[in-house]
Amino acid sequence: MLAVSLAAAPGQVLGLLGPNGAGKSTLLSAVAGLTPVSAGRITLAGQVMDDASTGAFVEAAGRPVGFVFQSFNLIDDLSVADNVEVGELFDDVAVSWKQDPDVAPAA
Numbered sequence: 001m002l003a004v005s006l007a008a009a010p011g012q013v014l015g016l017l018g019p020n021g022a023g024k025s026t027l028l029s030a031v032a033g034l035t036p037v038s039a040g041r042i043t044l045a046g047q048v049m050d051d052a053s054t055g056a057f058v059e060a061a062g063r064p065v066g067f068v069f070q071s072f073n074l075i076d077d078l079s080v081a082d083n084v085e086v087g088e089l090f091d092d093v094a095v096s097w098k099q100d101p102d103v104a105p106a107a
Contacts, residue, residue, distance in 0.1 A: 001039070002023035002026055002027060004023075004027055010045075016028065025070075028067065030042060030050065031044070031049075031063075031065060032060055032063065032065045032067040033049060033050070033057075033058060033059055033060035033061075033062070033063045033065070034060055034067070036050055036052075036057055037050050037051075037052050038052055039052050040052060041053070044063060044064055044065065045064050049063055
């Protein structure tokens, strides 16, 4: 279990330090909306993003957070622009599937 309480002013830059396995990546993933919390609440810019007690959860795309992964997971044979386009293609598929329950995602 990771217990954290922090506040940051708009524009403030924070550093997150700790030993391996301390939960740094887990915390960042939860704040970014990549990992839902199992207890507690995350509030960003005055809006509840994740609340385990109510089931409220805002997807990553709806959060005012930027996230740079340690591993970029890029396709080596593609340019930067092409890698961005690949992400946009999958984003369109996810939106279409969410809007039309009769359209299943590709297997």
